Amino acid sequence: MHTLTVDALNPAFLNVQYAVRGELAIRAEEYRVQLKTAGDNHGLPFNRVISSNIGNPQQTGLDQPPITFVRQVAALMEWPVLAELAKDVFPADVIARAKELQAEIGSVGAYSHSQGVPFIRNNVANFIQERDGYPSNPNHIFLTAGASAGVTLLISMLISNPRSGILIPIPQYPLYTATLAANSGVGIPYHLDEDAEWATSAPDIEAAIEGAVREGITPKALVVINPGNPTGALLDEATMQNVVRLCERYGLVLLADEVYQTNLHSRSTHPFTSFKKVVRALGSSLPLVSFHSISKGVMGECGRRGGYFECTNISDDIIALIYKLVSVLLCPPLSGQIGVDCMVRPPRQGDASYALWKQETDTTHAALAQRTKTMSARLNELPGVSCVDSPGALYLYPRIRLPDAAIEAARKAGKEPDTFYALGLLEDTGICVIPGSGFGQKEGQYHYRLTCLCPGVDEYVGALERFHRKFVERYGGL
Ligand SMILES: Cc1ncc(COP(=O)(O)O)c(C=O)c1O
Structure with a gap:
């Protein structure tokens, strides 16, 4: 036997x-x-x-508590007749949203486009454009089963042999070291400075790169988690610019984990700035992949498995390869994709759901x-x-x-x-x-x-x- x-x-x-x-x-x-x-x-x-x-x-x-708007849209997407059966329960904007999504998606029981529903990707692109003030291409956005799915995919693509390394902040969220280990890649640690409120230092990253190269490792990418997990640190723009310049100098892909972008407490002295915005503002051609998720913020819809990544300065043949790989897994969960739509298109002032959402x-x-x-x-x-x-x-x-x-x-x-x-x-x-x-x-x-x-x-x-x-x-x- x-x-x-x-x-x-x-x-x-x-x-x-x-x-x-x-x-x-x-x-x-x-x-x-x-x-x-x-x-x-x-x-x-x-x-x-x-x-x-x-x-x-x-x-x-x-x-x-879950956000009512999100759950109401989800409920109508699961069982559209509810809108008729419980007419007085659902606010007008929820009913309109669900109808709009139903027209684009059809049944949530069907596979969608492997990259994610085009209409939702378009909404994500508008959200990014509004946030950053720079255009975003929906064809360069991939909806995912949480940010983890995107990170795992990108790391597995970047590790081309056992000497390939990825720079990881220490302390880090262990998704990164775990995925690197699973793909037989090398984690190149760079330490955040606890005495400076867990600051990220470009010279420290550079020293880590040089050390890795001396050991025969080829650094392929740099991971930045902003705001940080577990540190909570929020990067300022000057540091971000230095990081971008450093990645350019060493030919690294920047993997920007921005899943906590709305988790800012009142004490923060500056707002969140995305790496996409910094890369565009510098006129840089640095390859960047930015990750976001419905699991964090104040939505906290971890179990729905929704997120996306946006590719910036990534060539069409690589986008095509990513598409080929995601298509093997058919599509991200529809529940997560609908969650992403609610995250990037929350109720606006004047909508029936706005006061409660706020x-x-x-x-x-x-x-x-x-x-x-x-x-x-x-x-x-x-x-x-x-x-x-x-x-x-x-x-x-x-x-x-x-x-x-x-x-x-x-x-x-x-x-x-x-x-x-x-x-x-x-x-x-x-x-x-x-x-x-x-x-x-x-x-x-x-x-x-x-x-x-x-x-x-x-x-x-x-x-x-x-x-x-x-x-x-x-x-x-x-
Ligand atoms: C920094 C960071 N990135 C990614 C994730 C993964 O989130 P999800 O896959 O649920 O979107 C987490 C989860 O805690 C996280 O802390």
Whole structure:
């Protein structure tokens, strides 16, 4: 009898790591099941698991309310007769939108154009043009099953041999290292500067490029996440220009992950600027691929799997090749494509849905800003903790100094010290965070990432504070 063994599989897959759903998340899930099945006899020191590990706003327990407009359009697209059956329920602009989309799409149960419904791509192009003030070509836009699908595709195309490298910010969102590992490419790390609020430095990137070239690696592309995950940092235009010039000099493709472009808290001193705008303003011919998603912002429609990427300065033969590859997968989910349409064409002032849409989006923005502020202020009060009050995205990435005895205990337990700390936090409080080792950090430094999505901040930050003080004390103080 033949059995399938792991060593018969693509060895590259064994190197894939994705901490966001790794050891901590798996253990948290076990606790959640234990709480549910064992009732009052669960024997755990907490009554609920707090999923601070993942930017999945509508997840049970985080419960960010969906935007009504999005759900109403989706409902009518799923079952068009609802517009007749529940005439008084749906505002006029929702009914008009659904009719318009139905005329373009037909049934959501059918495959669409592989690149995405042309009408929706046209709307995406208008959105980009309005945002940046530069034209956008709908034929250079690909709708995707979330930004992840686009990133994965582009990385797999760019890695042409095992010496191909892609520059990755450290800390980074682990989609990048995971996809590189799966495609047997080399990640070339460049460090963000924590002391300068996680700034991106062109000279540091250049040093990373030079180092990689000396080792025989061919840098092919540079990834920038703006606003950053896990740092929340927001790039200023001068830095962006330097990055563009650097990519030109070294012949790199720029992969701009801009999925958090609307997640800006009030503290930010400048607005979000897209790399597309900077590239156009400089008159640059740099090849650029920009990614966006319906999973973040205040829509938080992660499960619909919607996003797009726009190609700038990418030749027609490469666009044709991308088209060929996406056509193998037939098309992105229609639910996601409809979500993208709602994201790029929200209700406008004067539309029946506008007031509610405005109230809902303002409320979520305010909650995220308030939680970020409260959490960073309280974390900064803790011994050995420093936390940049991030201007954007959905996360904080505090740095923790750990007592030597704790580091020793972690090593004995066969864990990274920050994983050891995060496991202790989960076991004591039910709070699930992701250790910095999952995102990358400088040797000898420790961090963890937590999201700003959990309601009840006072309660759970209180539990986190108590755990931290106890942990530091248990291991002999700092
Ligand atoms: C920086 C970044 N890029 C891409 C993604 C992927 O998002 P999605 O595939 O849901 O659009 C995420 C998800 O958290 C992210 O943080």
